[in-house]
Amino acid sequence: MLEVNAIDSFYGQSQVLFDMSLRVKEGEVVTLMGRNGMGKTTTIRSIMGLTPARKGSINFRNTDITAHSPYRIARMGIGLVPEGRMISPNLNVEENLVATAHGGPSGNGRWTLETIWTLFPKLQERRHSMGSQLSGGEQQMLAIARALMTNPELLLLDEATEGLAPLIRQEIWQCLFSLKKEGQSILVIDKNIRALADIADRHYIIEKGSIVWEGSSQTLLESEEVKHKYLGV
Template identity: 45%
Template sequence: MSDPLLSVDGIDSGYGETKVLRDLSLSVDRGDVVSLVGRNGAGKTTTLRSIMGIVTPTAGSVTYRGEDVTTLPATETVKRGISLVPEERRIFPELTVMENLEIADHGGGTEADSLSIAEALETFENLRERTDNAGSSLSGGEQQMLAIARALVGGADLVLLDEPTEGLAPYIVQDLMDVVRELNEQGITVLLVEQNVHVCLELADRNYVIDQGEIVYEGTSDDLADNDEVLDRYLGVSV
């Protein structure tokens, strides 16, 4: 068995005096879609920030491609091929779609293969007709697509998606899931954070359920879909 692409081992992490994550472990194999699903305030975003190095864990380790990246700042983890698409979908609203992509395209400064802008526009067809439109004129779903496209143009082989479907209309959620699937087929590994377990069950190879800063369940989508107790207790849904 080969080593996982990303391995988080027993991290504690938080903000100053506030401890949020306790002894949290997860791993992501190359080529997989792995979900981290949990309620509001469970610690999902803090987990992604700890992987990126926006927040530094106080215990445990984060290993990427066999390298200990626990204490590296985000500027360094990005260079190694990890990219975070945050909840706020950071795009530049005053710039056009093309300009947003051009800024992300910093000329192969990372260890990951980056998509060319032309390749990105192949995948994100709804951006193709809008390259001259301002970022601010895009719908929520299109802004999400642009934020993901920016991560790929910048060169990422592991993309961390923080609640990509939040606030999107159901038919846009479908489009977004299609895009994630397509990218995954092209070799991009995905760690998907969601509150919407249905999205996880459709996309993920494996799922981690997080509650109050701890992983309380790990399983395949088939197993999680059958686990009424976990779904009800931690996610408040019946599938």
């Protein structure tokens, strides 16, 4: 579904990604892990066209999207849950959801307000509350729901549970597990190795802008050296 092939990405003259490569197959949940400042968010931004790659290629469903604008990439079926959530504080929950809603590439995607309320009952209770009135956990639920309302074929989550209370984190993980069971393809960035291992099919670890390790959940959990060397665990 997604193939990132040896891309280099920069902020001005500062190179952040070096021959960065990864792939996500249809129906897979894949993680991208690493310490802070190693290039995880830049990878997501490059996929979305927000920080265009200067070398290499990014292919989505056999289409080269390397030079596409962000809105075209989103319309092709990639939904982003950005770091920091970035919901609109002056819109209420329902307005945040419908503002960018789209039927997806097929035009008749399954995600509507009704299906979102089923996935996130708390959002239905707060549907008339302004974005600025929501807790951090509710804002993260809204950010995920907003991305789903574009009916993406691939969902990108940057720092899925950062700064959230343990109970809210568990709700987010349960949401992602439900999406996986429904066949949603997901690329997720987070630091919770145990939770990610329970959900994901494969894992990538990034160090200084390049992939240094790839493997299964079982292999990751059993490799104390990898966790200590690259994740600080």
